[in-house]
Amino acid sequence: MSLLARLARRVAQQPSAEALVHGAERLTYGDLWSAIGSASTQLRALRMPRGARIGLLLENSPCYAACYYAVHAVGGVVVPLNPAARATEIAGHLNHCAASALIVAAGHPELDALRIAAPDVQVLDAEALCSGGARVAFTEPVPEAPACIIYTSGTTGRPKGVTLSHRNLDINTRSILAYLPLSPADCLVNVLPFHYAYGNSVLHTHLIAGARLVLDRSMVYPRGVLQAMEAERASGFSGVPSTFAVLLSRADPAAHDLRSLRYLTQAGGAMSTHLAQRVRQAFPAAKLFVMYGQTEASARLAYLPPERLDDKPGSVGIAIPGVELKIHDEHGREVARDVTGEIWARGENIMLGYWNDPDATRQVLEHGWLKTGDLAHRDRDGYIYIDGRRSEMIKCGAHRISPQEVEEVIAQLDGVDDVACTGIPDELLGQVVKAVIVLRAGGNLSLKAVQRHCRERLPPYKVPRAIAFAEVLPRTASGKVQRYLLRDNDHTKGERDVSTGTEYARG
Amino acid sequence: MSVEPRVRQFLLNNYLFTDDDAALGNDDSLLQKGIVDSTGMMELIAFLEEQFAIRIDDDEMVPDNLDSVNNIVAFLARKSTTRSARAGA
Numbered sequence: 001m002s003l004l005a006r007l008a009r010r011v012a013q014q015p016s017a018e019a020l021v022h023g024a025e026r027l028t029y030g031d032l033w034s035a036i037g038s039a040s041t042q043l044r045a046l047r048m049p050r051g052a053r054i055g056l057l058l059e060n061s062p063c064y065a066a067c068y069y070a071v072h073a074v075g076g077v078v079v080p081l082n083p084a085a086r087a088t089e090i091a092g093h094l095n096h097c098a099a100s101a102l103i104v105a106a107g108h109p110e111l112d113a114l115r116i117a118a119p120d121v122q123v124l125d126a127e128a129l130c131s132g133g134a135r136v137a138f139t140e141p142v143p144e145a146p147a148c149i150i151y152t153s154g155t156t157g158r159p160k161g162v163t164l165s166h167r168n169l170d171i172n173t174r175s176i177l178a179y180l181p182l183s184p185a186d187c188l189v190n191v192l193p194f195h196y197a198y199g200n201s202v203l204h205t206h207l208i209a210g211a212r213l214v215l216d217r218s219m220v221y222p223r224g225v226l227q228a229m230e231a232e233r234a235s236g237f238s239g240v241p242s243t244f245a246v247l248l249s250r251a252d253p254a255a256h257d258l259r260s261l262r263y264l265t266q267a268g269g270a271m272s273t274h275l276a277q278r279v280r281q282a283f284p285a286a287k288l289f290v291m292y293g294q295t296e297a298s299a300r301l302a303y304l305p306p307e308r309l310d311d312k313p314g315s316v317g318i319a320i321p322g323v324e325l326k327i328h329d330e331h332g333r334e335v336a337r338d339v340t341g342e343i344w345a346r347g348e349n350i351m352l353g354y355w356n357d358p359d360a361t362r363q364v365l366e367h368g369w370l371k372t373g374d375l376a377h378r379d380r381d382g383y384i385y386i387d388g389r390r391s392e393m394i395k396c397g398a399h400r401i402s403p404q405e406v407e408e409v410i411a412q413l414d415g416v417d418d419v420a421c422t423g424i425p426d427e428l429l430g431q432v433v434k435a436v437i438v439l440r441a442g443g444n445l446s447l448k449a450v451q452r453h454c455r456e457r458l459p460p461y462k463v464p465r466a467i468a469f470a471e472v473l474p475r476t477a478s479g480k481v482q483r484y485l486l487r488d489n490d491h492t493k494g495e496r497d498v499s500t501g502t503e504y505a506r507g
Numbered sequence: 508m509s510v511e512p513r514v515r516q517f518l519l520n521n522y523l524f525t526d527d528d529a530a531l532g533n534d535d536s537l538l539q540k541g542i543v544d545s546t547g548m549m550e551l552i553a554f555l556e557e558q559f560a561i562r563i564d565d566d567e568m569v570p571d572n573l574d575s576v577n578n579i580v581a582f583l584a585r586k587s588t589t590r591s592a593r594a595g596a
Contacts, residue, residue, distance in 0.1 A: 084541055109540075219545035220538050223565050246545050250552070251565050397546070428546055452524035460522065460544055 002141050002166045003173060004072045006208045008033070014210050017184055020062040021214040021232065027062045029210070034133030035062065039070035041134040046122070048100045050075035053149065055094050055102035055121065057081045060194050060215045063130045065203060067103045068194075070129070072166075073138035077146045079161075080195035084459040086110060089405075091117030093151045096159045097355050103129060143167035149355050150197055152295050152400060161355030162197075162295045171322060172298035172349035173204045178321045179303055180263065180289060182209035187260075188236035189214045189228045191243060196398060198267050201299035202238050211236075219243055222251035226258070233260040237286075240268030242397040242429045244279050249428075253282045267291040267300070269395045269430050270386055273313040280309070292316035292386065296370055298349040301325065302384055315383040316376075323347035325384065326369075327376060337380055340387045343372040392483050394423035395430050399461050403483060406433055406464065409457050410450060415443030420473050422486040424466060432465040436486045439469060510559070511580050517554050518576065522547055533576040548573070555579070561586050 015030035027035070043054070054076045058064040071078045079097055081090050087110040094102060094114075101122040104111060115123065141147070147169055149161040188206055190213050192199035206213050214232045216225050225247065229237060239247070244266065247253070264279065264286045271279075271290065280288055287306035293299045302325060304317030319325040326334055327341040335341040350370045353361035364371050373390040394401040403421040410419045418438035423431030439445065447467050454463045474485040508516075515531060522542045523530050537543040543551060551573065552563050561583070572582035 217538070220543065220548045221568055221570065222545070223568055242546075246549070250549060250568065255565075428549070448520070448524055455522075455524045460541065460547065463524070 001170060002072065002143070002147075003169055003204055003208065004069050004138060005140055006170070006173075007069060008136070010208060010210050014184055017210060018212045019207060020065060021212065022060075022062050025062060032062065032066060032207075033136060035066035035130045036069045036073060037134035037136040038132040039067050039129040040073035040136055040138065042129050043070055043074045043076070043101075043124075046101065048074070048076060051077060051145065052100040053077045053079050053094075053097040055079045055081050055090075055099045055104075056195070057083055057090060057102060057104040057108060058126055059083050059105070059217070060190065060199070062215075063105075063126045064194055065207070066130045067126060068203075071103075072141065072147060073136055075139070075141060075145075077149060077163075079149045079151075080200065081151070082193070082195055082459065083108070084461075086457055086459065087113030087117050088457065090114060093159055093161070094118045094121050096151075097149055097161055141166045143170075144352070146352060146355075148200070150195070150200070150295050158357075158360075160357065160360060163352045163355045164298050165352050168298045168349050168351060169204060171347070172201065172300055173208055175320045175322045175347075175349065176201060176205050176300050177209060179305070180205070180265065182206060182211050182236075184210035186211035186235045187214060187232050188212075188238065189216055189225060189232065189234045190238065191216050191219050191225060192238055192240070192398060197293070197295040197299045198238070198240070198398065202265075219246045222247050226251050226253060226256045229258055229261065230256040234258075235260050236263045236265070237261065238265040238267075240398045240430075241266065241271040241275060244271065245275060245428050248275075248278055248282055258283060259285055261286040263287050263289060265289045265291055267293055268398055270314075270316075276309065276313070290316060292374075292384070294345075294370070294372055294374075296351045296364065296372070297323070297345055297347070298351070300349070301343075301345050301347075301372075304383070308383070312379070312381075312383045315379070315385050317383060319345075323349065327378060327384075328371075335377070337378050340375050340377045342390060343374045343376050343384070344369045345372055346370070392422070394421070394433055396423070396426075396432055396461050397429045401433060401462050403433075406435065406454065406458065406462055409454055410435055410437065410464075413445065413450065413453055415440050415445050417443070418473055420481045420483055420486055421464065422483040424487055426465070429461075433462060434466040434468070434486065435464040436468045436470050436473060438471065438473060510583050511576065513558065514555075514576055514579050514583075517551075517558075518542065521550065521554075531576065533580075535576070536570075536574050538570065538574055555583070559583055559586070561590075 011029045011033040016028050019029045019032045020027045054071045068078050099121050101124050103124045103126050105126050143166050146163050147166040148164045152160050194203050216228050290304040292302040300320050302317050304315055324346045326344045328344050329335050329341045346369045375388040376384050376386045378384055406421045407419050417440045421435045424434045426432040451463050474482045
């Protein structure tokens with residue numbers, strides 16, 4: 001059954017229960033269904049073919065949810081996009097999947113640039129789509145048909161569009177609900193962006209279960225998030241490690257009545273055992289679910305049962321229902337316990353592939369197994385511990401940043417001969433971007449100039465926080481940059497006069 | 508330098524990476540315009556506490572106090588009035 005059919009069933013069961021709260025706006029399941037009806041009726045009138053890709057460029061809002069499901073109702077494929085991204089990146093994704101239309105909020109700052117950069121894409125106003133009501137008519141989609149494309153890296157040269165089928169989304173949603181049972185009595189205050197896999201799964205699991213989602217814009221005002229939890233008597237909260245770090249460092253959970261809180265979920269990178277301990281102390285009534293997953297697996301692959309937090313600290317747990325996990329060495333053989341290898345995953349939640357990119361797909365999918373690129377070992381009880389990552393993707397808060405994308409932007413600057421980026425540890429965000437630049441002879445660049453150039457072309461979290469200048473970049477014999485060597489400063493010996501090694505921005 | 512240009516300069520230098528004064532309006536919402544994210548806010552708080560020798564309480568971290576240059580300037584003025592009133596008491 002598709003998510004949309006499950007949602008239809010939920011709407012029939014509890015039309016007057018609240019589904020989404022956003023500021024002063026409170027939508028019941030009936031209201032949400034009627035907004036889906038309005039949006040799908042208007043989309044259908046455009047006579048796009050089945051399987052048409054439709055971009056969704058919206059902040060978290062009831063309209064986001066309505067449009068997402070409306071695209072499914074007309075047989076389309078949703079392409080959620082990052083509203084903080086710049087036009088070139090957004091257009092790169094729209095063009096890559098040959099999108100027919102883009103649903104966007106009026107007044108999006110990149111809209112004019114987007115019309116030029118993606119001229120074939122029909123621009124649709126989100127509010128207009130959602131206002132008014134209509135009956136939802138849909139035919140159940142083919143389970144194997146693509147339902148959603150989530151772009152995992154903004155690499156301008158080669159975007160990777162994780163293509164998830166209706167079955168992928170449905171299976172993963174139900175697997176999550178099997179270990180984290182939710183009911184119409186639940187309410188989650190959500191700060192995770194829906195356009196990423198984690199937020200996407202929070203949206204689906206809660207709506208399918210008939211729970212209430214309270215949308216808070218972000219963690220900029222952490223106390224406001226706690227106030228919302230208290231006022232709405234929230235039972236759940238989900239975050240990446242930095243969400244919890246911000247919440248505990250700039251707000252005081254003890255000052256709020258949070259007795260209703262019964263579950264916390266954490267994914268999106270390893271949380272230190274110290275932070276996990278602080279989270280449990282700050283929210284003593286709530287169970288903490290430490291989880292692990294990938295966009296390529298719809299969202300979730302493993303979870304640590306909360307009752308094992310004390311005897312398995314630092315573990316991401318065991319496979320979720322319906323998923324098999326193996327740890328392989330380089331030759332594709334399973335490793336013994338306590339030996340580090342790469343996690344391979346199999347299950348009906350594993351993506352169809354990367355959109356229109358069979359080569360990249362072949363590199364990660366093999367006989368139904370997903371090669372995750374994550375390095376891990378198992379203990380004697382089969383609990384998994386992540387040891388590192390084969391991929392060079394930088395994990396900054398909830399974001400994944402491709403180093404190539406930042407490198408391509410910096411390379412446009414006059415005076416840059418060569419550049420490579422990597423992630424360096426950051427107490428709050430996990431990692432931030434560091435750029436190492438080789439200047440042309442006579443070239444001159446300041447940290448600020450590089451950051452300004454990046455800020456004009458990239459969202460804030462992709463702007464390098466640290467920059468170093470070097471004579472050469474460390475490379476392998478075959479010429480590939482060894483990004484892991486960029487983290488320390490040894491390679492910056494003999495830097496030019498224009499800089500003094502690594503410059504750090506914003507403290 | 509008075510309060511407003513110091514705050515403006517910090518925001519321009521650290522979030523917009525520019526000296527162009529026109530890049531930031533005094534009523535621009537730092538959140539809506541995507542100028543400050545959650546870590547940016549922590550840095551802004553640290554800057555204000557250090558530069559203006561104040562302590563910003565968790566319950567003062569609200570948009571009314573911090574979401575634009577004008578809000579910040581007015582907030583700092585209120586803080587300094589409270590402080591002098593306390594000092595005078």
